[in-house]
Amino acid sequence: KQEVTQIPAALSVPEGENLVLNCSFTDSAIYNLQWFRQDPGKGLTSLLLIQSSQREQTSGRLNASLDKSSGRSTLYIAASQPGDSATYLCAVPGPGSSNTGKLIFGQGTTLQVKP
Amino acid sequence: DAGITQSPRHKVTETGTPVTLRCHQTENHRYMYWYRQDPGHGLRLIHYSYGVKDTDKGEVSDGYSVSRSKTEDFLLTLESATSSQTSVYFCAIRDPTSGGETQYFGPGTRLLVL
Numbered sequence: 527k528q529e530v531t532q533i534p535a536a537l538s539v540p541e542g543e544n545l546v547l548n549c550s551f552t553d554s555a556i557y558n559l560q561w562f563r564q565d566p567g568k569g570l571t572s573l574l575l576i577q578s579s580q581r582e583q584t585s586g587r588l589n590a591s592l593d594k595s596s597g598r599s600t601l602y603i604a605a606s607q608p609g610d611s612a613t614y615l616c617a618v619p620g621p622g623s624s625n626t627g628k629l630i631f632g633q634g635t636t637l638q639v640k641p
Numbered sequence: 642d643a644g645i646t647q648s649p650r651h652k653v654t655e656t657g658t659p660v661t662l663r664c665h666q667t668e669n670h671r672y673m674y675w676y677r678q679d680p681g682h683g684l685r686l687i688h689y690s691y692g693v694k695d696t697d698k699g700e701v702s703d704g705y706s707v708s709r710s711k712t713e714d715f716l717l718t719l720e721s722a723t724s725s726q727t728s729v730y731f732c733a734i735r736d737p738t739s740g741g742e743t744q745y746f747g748p749g750t751r752l753l754v755l
Contacts, residue, residue: 558742569645569731569746570684615684620700626689627672627735627742628699633683 528553530618532632539606540640547601547635549616554594556618561590561601564613564634573614574601606639613637644668645747647732653753660719662750664732666712672735673715674744675699675707677728684731690715722754 529552539545549559557578562570574590576583576599582591589602599616613634620628644667654660664673675687676699686699688707696707704726706718719726732747 560743562746567749569748570733570744572743572745575741575743617684620686626691626697627674627737627744628686628689629684629744631684633681 528556528618528620528630530616530630530632532614532616532635534635535633536636536638538638538640541606541608543606543639544602544604545606545637547603547614547637549599549601549632551597551599551618554597556594558619559590559592559599560617560629561588561599562615562617564615566612570615603637606637608639608641611637611639645732645734645745647730647747647750649750650748651751653755654722655755656723657721660722660752660754662717662730662752664715664717664747666715666734668734668736668745669712670734670736670745671712672737673709674733674735675705675715675717676731676733677701677726678731678749679728687717687730719752722752724754726752727754728752 531550560575561573574583576592587604592599613636615634617629617631620630646665648663674689676684678684685701690696690709708716730750733744735744
């Protein structure tokens, strides 16, 4: 059974720091991995999707990496800003999901960036 | 933002009453999903749909039913609400032919079952 873990559950950093959020998964037979952002009381917003054939994906100050063999992904945020404060979730396809798009989510890392 | 709306946004109901949540999309996406989000459990898939009248169960489907009579609408029904169904419910959509594997989420419905 696929399990997704995100550590730490919460993180507080001063503005301007570079930081790394971690996501690990138990079954390496995935074909992609997604990172989402969730603001308090809001829905999820897709940040990055990495295909299994890729090792990295970048969008602005965000860089996501994927290492299937070790069952890990990281989300790197450069020069953090208070507006980056949110919960970040990673998700991988569930079993039998090649057509259905069923996702299994980690519980998220709640990030606070202090001015 | 993807055109996804959920209604109602907030609801308080009593144990044993039926409840229907609505997800409406304007994107004409084929796939639609219902998730629930709970502290300590994260997001879990309840049901999903891969076309009009085509639905299937997710991870936590007991106590829930769904219907999709039109591409744009996906309804989630709690036949007889229980306190364990107090949660935040999210709808999501996906169209692999145009949007790839990315899922787009609605704003959520907060349901409190007393």
